[in-house]
Amino acid sequence: MFKAYSNDDVLNLQGDALTVSNSAAQVEIAGTLALKRDKRSLKAALALHQALGSVIAALQAQADLPEHSADEPPAAPHVIDNPFQR
Template identity: 55%
Template sequence: MFKPYANDDDVLNIQGDAMTVSNGTTRVVLNGTLELTQDQRGLKAALALKDAVDAIVAALQAHPGLPAKVKEEPDAKPGVVQNPFQ
């Protein structure tokens, strides 16, 4: 289950990888183009998007002392991984 703002690792894919919802501790980023066609596939995608947005709204509403604006910097700084081939 997608838990908004829980970590910097989770990614939710909707309709394959047409739309991605990337988690962060200070922001959630939605990327892609999602076609909501008038069929079962479109309904499934729309419900997945609704679930994600509902979870984001619930997390924001439950946050005590929600700031007016977060800092304009990315969440986690990318780490350096030692090369295993050296």
């Protein structure tokens, strides 16, 4: 079972198409996951759901959660114009 921010483990979904890397400082999600209408996809979706639920629960439980981490720029996400489009 994936427990966010607890150790240095990796959750691999559908082989290694999508990985959820876990450390005490951050959880990193990388890759692509295709979910089809089959049992394999259901199993992958449930594992991802559990992992993200663990992340959300850990973040909500931290009373002193900062606005952003010290190593991250404070700018809020925003949309920029496509420079290649006229």
